[in-house]
Amino acid sequence: MIKITVKRFNGEKEYLESYEVPENITVLEALEYINKHYEANILFRASCRNAQCGSCAVTINGEPRLACETKVEDGMIIEPLRGFKVIRDLIVDREPYYKKLLGIKNYLIRKNYPEELEILIPKYVEENKELRGCIDCLSCLSVCPAREVSDYPGPTFMRQLARFAFDKRDEDGREITAYFENIYNCTTCAKCVEVCPKEIDIVHRAIEKLRALAFSKGYYIENHLKVRENVLKYNRSVVEEELPLLKQVADFYPAESEKLRVAFFTGCLVDFRLQNVGKDAIKVLNAHGVSVVIPKNQVCCGSPFFRTGQRDVAEMLKRKNLEIFNKLDVDCVVTICAGCGSTLKNDYKERKFEVKDITEVLTEVGLLKYKPLKMRITYHDPCHLRRGQKIYKQPREILKSIPELEFIDIEARCCGAGGGVRSGKPDIANLIGKSRARMIYDANVDAVITVCPFCEYHIRDSLKRFKEENKIDKEIDVMNIVSLLAKVI
């Protein structure tokens, strides 16, 4: 027997109750067991028991999951889905969801329906199939950071709009509806993809494709055009402010005892804004036995344009980078920006080189014996690293290997910097950043470490605003992991 805790709500009072249940059963079976053996009358939803209907989604240990396909574990806490009004126990109010579906015209819109069977090529049917697999369990709505702070309705509504937009039978301007339903509030953090029991890739198949369609129809955010101008002028998404890193460094930095040879993909912010981070990265890589080749004519990876629907610019940048990096004689291309790494890995399908985040490279060649550093720190998982590249263990492994460094782990949560939201919808980005800043201050740390320049910038700004708004004395530093490592090698 193991012990689990269920959050109860009787319409007025909310409380926690713990129960003993058998091991090796699902959460759904456990709830049934509790009602049978403890006369608890816990209200919960369920139907098919096979992850096909989506009725039984609840929050389990802080994450939305289907009760029917999650095994119980000792100490598990089961709560209703977050972000919804609770009716009783584990039952939430789905009426607002239904109303919103009506609001986006949740049906095929067509003037004339054919009398006979419609001839459709199979490729078209296949392409749309993933979007149609939703079982509307509402898990994605319960974890969307943009939905939490704004009028953005949430991921499943964008998926449904995409389902119609890319159904050639539909005749409505779904991408325009998406635009006015605040699709540009989405940070593309991919938390919705992570929690989706049907593994629907809403970010790539719905958000990015709808934005591309909206952009082509003239529905875009003005500031995203400024980013476009920047890249057309400077090959960078931001304006040059100081001497770029690529003009300050040499072409090649050999390691003393070379274990690996990598090409350094700097990304826009490191090149144009955070030159010291770039230099620290080179220093740290060399110290670990990694030689660094630096192609000077590299350009923006295109991430801001893939994310915001400007695929023409994105593809142009991709071709330039492929031409450069495909020819290099290196073991892999290393990134220190989560967005660059995710884009190179996921959007550069034609590449002939391997792409690795710097934390992958360091853990693979072997960590050093680092100097002690007496600090209390936490780590911020960039969304495009944790979910875009499935990298979250490596940074923690590195941080935990530094002597005397006190590591406080906090829940992974979007900071608001991604998906073009910081440039296009700064008020939304700031609201999400505020939530993240509160989490970081609550952890009572000296510094927050991350592996993304965009997150670094946004969290620094968010912490500063949070400090001022709440009249806090304590200052929390924000550092790239390579800047921390540069202190201890």
Next chain:
Amino acid sequence: MKTDILIIGGGGAAARAAIECRDKNVIIAVKGLFGKSGCTVMAEGGYNAVFNPKDSFKKHFYDTVKGGGFINNPKLVEILVKNAPKELLNLERFGALFDRTEDGFIAQRPFGGQSFNRTCYCGDRTGHEIMRGLMEYISKFERIKILEEVMAIKLIVKDNRCYGAIFLDLKTGNIFPIFAKATILATGGAGQLYPITSNPIQKTGDGFAIAYNEGAELIDMEMVQFHPTGMVGTGILVTEAVRGEGGILYNKYKERFMVRYDKERMELSTRDVVARAIYKEIQEGRGVNGGVYLDVSHLPNEVIEKKLETMLKQFLRVGIDIRKEPMIVSPTAHHFMGGLKINERCETNIIGLFACGEVTGGVHGANRLGGNALADTQVFGAIAGKSAKEFVENHDFNNIDAEEDVAKILEEINSLKGDLNVYNLIEDLRKVMWDYVSIIRNEDGLKKALEKIDEIERNIDNVKVNGIIDLQNYFELKNMVVVAKLVTKSALYRKESRGAHYREDFPETKEEWRGNIIIKGKKMWFEKLDYSVFQNFLE
């Protein structure tokens, strides 16, 4: 609460009926969440319809009645096969999308018991696709209202006319009536009567029971189909498409045992033959962990990943990769062929009460052809809707009230002060049904079952009710007992084996038993069916 048409149920038949009534005031009252608590959303195999010019209605008809042991209502089967293609086109108009061949026509695949590849599909989640299309289309119509998480516990019937139903609100515990000029039952089957079932939690046979309690005629209640292949342990339905794509059955000695039971069709034999085959292998000691092997690992990975996508994922989630290792499967309660007796307009013998989908009997006879259930929901859902819509043009409410009925129910609930655990009674009932009234039946077992069911029924008055869930279980158990008796009595009455009904004490199919067993109240009778009624369509 008043409406023109009350539809009880939340699956494909209920949705299709509602669409047909969309210019009237409609309430869809669902026991769970709409589109999630029926069987339609879970159906994976496909939808049978004649599209290929080399196929024909005659062939589809013949396959259906042959699979149905020649006791189907031939008029209903004729309606089914002739309307199935039209209703599939309607589904695509509503928003559903079926897989296509390379030249853009509807793709169709083989299914057990069929002489032609006529099963249309959407990967292996056809029911989900159908349900999404229906739900999306329904959302266009303001006059269709959906009430979720309410359980119908009594029909309101006066002078043999139905005026709606009394409901238990499963979120609040309130008892309340909904009055309607016409009522459509689309409540599905009663798979939850058995311990291993593919059916959702809600399928406790409520529609059968509340209609029977008011004098409705039920037909073929002994005909319960066990899907031959459900996953042992979890009850996950292993779709017939797995065998359709080339899956092979083995026992623990790795014998391909279907050669003993149907050496011509092997794994593509009809469901009843496959179910009995597996059951016998298990009962006679040649099973593995309570099941047998079903293996697709010899198929190309691409076939498994595309055509059996749902199966692959479901088994991966429990640690089994069907690309590399076999599944362990066992017969699983799946479909009730029996149900409310209807005519060609989906009318029952109670005026103003219509029925469609799995809650009806007569369409599938003694066994249902794989792929016909989805077609049934659409064809007869449309007909029930049309008939109800016509009915309300000429009928009104007649000053009906349900205060006395509601008061009786509240009094009944207040008098429940016993100490028995209702869960235990439900488990006892399921065990009785599995041991004596499932795949292999005999007179002694069936009589013993009736004794045990009576004993359980006597204990219902002594259950303990502390909250809404206990109350729901109480009403479900009452319904399950009613249905259990109907199934068992019908099975006892039919002294032959036919279709899904197998009597080991009467193993042959007998011409004298070609026909239907009908139950109404305490009366039960047999209506003979001559083969000639089928010849009209076949010639």
